[in-house]
Amino acid sequence: xxxxxxxxxxxxxxxxxxxxxxxxxxxxxxxxxxxxxxxxxxxxxxxxxxxxxxxxxxxxxxxxxxxxxxxxxxxxxxxxxxxxxxxxxx
Numbered sequence: 001x002x003x004x005x006x007x008x009x010x011x012x013x014x015x016x017x018x019x020x021x022x023x024x025x026x027x028x029x030x031x032x033x034x035x036x037x038x039x040x041x042x043x044x045x046x047x048x049x050x051x052x053x054x055x056x057x058x059x060x061x062x063x064x065x066x067x068x069x070x071x072x073x074x075x076x077x078x079x080x081x082x083x084x085x086x087x088x089x090x
Contacts, residue, residue, distance in 0.1 A: 001060050001063075001084065001085070001086050002049075002084070002087055003049065003083070003084045003085075004045070004046045004048075004049055004082060004083045005047070005049070005050065005082040006080060007047060008079060008080055008081065009079035013075070013076065015079075016073075016079060017034075017035075020034075020072075023068055023069055024052050024054075027054065027059050027060070029054045029059070030052065032051040032053050035048045046081075048080075053089075064086070
């Protein structure tokens, strides 16, 4: 799962972000990138990137569609603009 995020309300977004690691872990997810310093070397980029590895596409979809994630998703939507995609990797 890859997310490109511009946080518009840092305090509210922190409420959401503080719950995502434990929730993703319930579905086998592991955060590889969660914010952090970045250097844009080509093009334009949002202020924050997140990459979460799941054991399968189905696990990522179960996480996203879970009642627990859907409960906190409105916080993220109020506090940021974002693009989130599930990408199958190697």
